[in-house]
Amino acid sequence: MSGAGGHNHEYTVPSGGLGLKGPVEKPAPGTIPLRGDLAHIALAGVHLAAHYVIPHVRTVGAEGVDVMETTRDDSPVITRFEAGTEIEVLDVAGAWVWGCLGPEGPSGYMKADCLAD
Numbered sequence: 001m002s003g004a005g006g007h008n009h010e011y012t013v014p015s016g017g018l019g020l021k022g023p024v025e026k027p028a029p030g031t032i033p034l035r036g037d038l039a040h041i042a043l044a045g046v047h048l049a050a051h052y053v054i055p056h057v058r059t060v061g062a063e064g065v066d067v068m069e070t071t072r073d074d075s076p077v078i079t080r081f082e083a084g085t086e087i088e089v090l091d092v093a094g095a096w097v098w099g100c101l102g103p104e105g106p107s108g109y110m111k112a113d114c115l116a117d
Contacts (some may be wrong), residue, residue, distance in 0.1 A: 009057050009102075011041045017110035026049075029069050033100040033107035035089055040090060042103035046095060055088030055099070058115045065114035067106060071096040078108045087115075 024047060032047075033040040039049035060081045068075040071093065081087060081101070091098040092112065100107035 009055065009086075011054050012040065013052075013054075014044050030067070030106050030108050032105045033088075033098075033103065035098070036093065040088070040100065040103045040107075054091045055090050058087055058089050058097075058099070060085040060087060061114050061116045063114060065110045067110055069108060069109035069111050075109070079106050081110070089115075 013079065025033060027047075032043065034043055034047050034049060035115055038051040038053050039055045041052045043049070044052045060083055062083050064080055064082045064085075066080050067078045069078055085101070087099045087101060088108075089097045089099040090107075095112055096109050097112045097115065098107070098109050
């Protein structure tokens with residue numbers, strides 16, 4: 001995925017040496033876009049993840065979408081994104097996407113079919 005497109009979401013790979021300077025408090029689920037396996041590229045150098053992703057910008061479809069903690073239909077809802085909201089998709093797995101509003105969050109899982117084409 002790339003951040004390319006007609007949107008104002010510009011992220012680049014950090015240059016120079018990256019280093020973690022000490023312990024960082026683990027954020028609560030649904031806050032910033034950080035999982036154990038990957039994180040938003042804007043969090044590189046601040047939070048440790050195996051992979052950093054430059055997001056792909058998508059738009060929420062006409063019905064809006066619930067943002068969930070996990071990829072289960074009975075998962076707690078973190079928040080709701082209304083129709084027309086631009087989101088940043090970081091991962092796609094089957095019928096679900098994991099994304100956020102930006103590096104500050106909120107983040108969570110959404111049904112992929114609730115996004116506009």
